[in-house]
Amino acid sequence: MKQSIYIVGPCSAESREQVLETAQAINTLRSTVSDTLFIFRAGVWKPRTSPSSFQGAGDEALAWLQAVKARYHMPVATEVATPEHVQAALAAGIDYLWIGARTSASPIAVQAIAESIDHCAVRPAAPVNVLIKNPVNTDAALWIGNIERLERTGVPVMAVHRGCNHQPCWQMAHIVRTARPDIPMLLDPSHMSGDAAKVAALMDKITELGLNGAMIEVHCHPEAALSDRKQQVRPETLSNLINLTNLNNQNIELNWLRAEIDELDATLWETIAARMDVSRRIGIWKKANDVQPLQPARYEAILRQRLKWAEEHDLPSTFVQQIFDLIHQESIRQQK
Ligand code: PEP
Ligand code: MN
Numbered sequence: 001m002k003q004s005i006y007i008v009g010p011c012s013a014e015s016r017e018q019v020l021e022t023a024q025a026i027n028t029l030r031s032t033v034s035d036t037l038f039i040f041r042a043g044v045w046k047p048r049t050s051p052s053s054f055q056g057a058g059d060e061a062l063a064w065l066q067a068v069k070a071r072y073h074m075p076v077a078t079e080v081a082t083p084e085h086v087q088a089a090l091a092a093g094i095d096y097l098w099i100g101a102r103t104s105a106s107p108i109a110v111q112a113i114a115e116s117i118d119h120c121a122v123r124p125a126a127p128v129n130v131l132i133k134n135p136v137n138t139d140a141a142l143w144i145g146n147i148e149r150l151e152r153t154g155v156p157v158m159a160v161h162r163g164c165n166h167q168p169c170w171q172m173a174h175i176v177r178t179a180r181p182d183i184p185m186l187l188d189p190s191h192m193s194g195d196a197a198k199v200a201a202l203m204d205k206i207t208e209l210g211l212n213g214a215m216i217e218v219h220c221h222p223e224a225a226l227s228d229r230k231q232q233v234r235p236e237t238l239s240n241l242i243n244l245t246n247l248n249n250q251n252i253e254l255n256w257l258r259a260e261i262d263e264l265d266a267t268l269w270e271t272i273a274a275r276m277d278v279s280r281r282i283g284i285w286k287k288a289n290d291v292q293p294l295q296p297a298r299y300e301a302i303l304r305q306r307l308k309w310a311e312e313h314d315l316p317s318t319f320v321q322q323i324f325d326l327i328h329q330e331s332i333r334q335q336k
Contacts, residue, residue: 004206005037005158005186005213007077007096007131008238010220011228012054013042013061021220023068025235030074033242039096040068041077041215045085046227047102054226062092069093077131081109083116090120090128098131098215099146101162101191105135110146118153131215133160133188140175147180160215162188166195168202170259177209177256184212190231196222199233203241209259210252216241272327276334283335293335299328 008026013019023040030038042065046056057064065076077096080086081103089097097117103109110132117128130150134143143159150157159180161173177185189202199216206214219225219232233241286293303324310320 002212003035003037005039005184006242007039007041007098007186007213007215008218009041009077010225011043011190011217011232012046012226013044013057013064013078014054014226015057016064016067018220019061019064019068020071022218022235023072023074025220026218026238027072027074029235029239029242030072032239036213036242037075039075039077040065040072041096041098041217043227044078044089045081047079047081047100048227056227059088062088062094065094066092069095080113083112086113086116087120090117094128096129096131098160099133099150101133101136101164104133104143104146105137105139107142107145107149110149114149114153117150117155127155129156129158131158131160131186133162133191134164134169134172134176136164138164138169138172140172140179143172143176144179147176147183158184158186158212160186160188161192161211162190162215163192166191166193168192168205168259168263170256170263173209174256174260186213186215187211188215190215190217190228190233194228194231196231196233196237199231199237200241205259208252208255214241275327276331279331279334286335293332303328 010018010022019042026038026040042061044056044061044065045058046054048055062078065078068074069076075095077098078089078094079100080089080097081100086097099110099113103113117130132143132146132150135146147157147159159176161168163169173185187202187206189199190196192202193199203214205211216238217228217232218235218238220235222229222232222234225232283293303321306320306324307317310317
């Protein structure tokens with residue numbers, strides 16, 4: 001049975017009390033779960049969208065993570081976005097560094113981080129591990145390139161799939177998993193959903209897709225969290241979440257393909273719904289301007305164009321015409 005990896009803890013280190021209270025609850029749970037490596041996480045320097053939001057407690061919080069490590073003998077992790085963060089984190093004995101989705105979108109920033117790990121003046125007692133999240137945009141090649149940049153430093157690397165815009169990106173993750181089956185891939189259901197209530201439903205994917213574990217945001221008082229308040233779960237919830245996973249599964253490749261199909265179908269229906277919405281707005285305009293809903297010349301022109309696209313995508317023209325006729329009929333109905 002392979003060991004699963006759970007990186008758990010608050011989005012941000014907010015105070016010594018909050019960090020230690022959350023760590024204590026996680027440590028209690030740790031003794032009840034077997035075959036699992038628990039790593040305590042907390043962001044110290046936070047890449048926030050707005051400069052008015054809480055930006056993290058900064059260097060001071062490294063001592064709170066050190067206290068968790070010393071008190072509970074649990075490895076600790078924090079996010080780094082600059083070479084200065086790397087130096088400070090390694091000097092404080094942080095065991096796992098993760099690179100967030102915003103930093104992962106910049107190969108120059110990732111290269112600078114890799115070089116600073118390589119040239120670090122402080123040699124940590126144990127080798128540091130680096131986790132690289134997927135970039136905020138769906139770019140599998142960039143994610144793979146980032147893994148390679150970090151590997152050149154000789155550190156063990158893991159990938160974390162946190163999705164984009166609070167949605168999973170299974171297609172992108174499947175490409176990376178297929179290219180690099182040798183490195184662990186973790187799920188980050190907290191940032192993937194942005195909603196604590198949706199975390200449980202994503203946990204099944206760890207088993208289905210043969211992932212190696214998860215990074216989950218856990219806060220002792222999520223309602224008072226200074227960042228990502230909506231998505232952090234309580235320590236009591238964490239044990240139920242971990243019990244949902246079971247790493248012995250046979251149909252991993254089929255499940256990856258099904259995850260891709262589910263994702264594409266979701267996009268398909270969203271696109272169709274958005275198209276109907278525009279159709280209804282066209283209907284309002286046509287009514288106001290006394291124009292009939294069905295305009296045969298326009299219909300013929302767009303059908304010709306859609307059939308050309310079908311050819312470019314190697315799709316049979318009868319199939320595309322049938323689908324398009326159905327969509328168009330419904331559009332006209334919505335305009336009446
Ligand atoms: C985080 O883990 O708290 C974080 C900022 O994540 P991401 O880079 O995935 O948004
Ligand atoms: Mn967060």
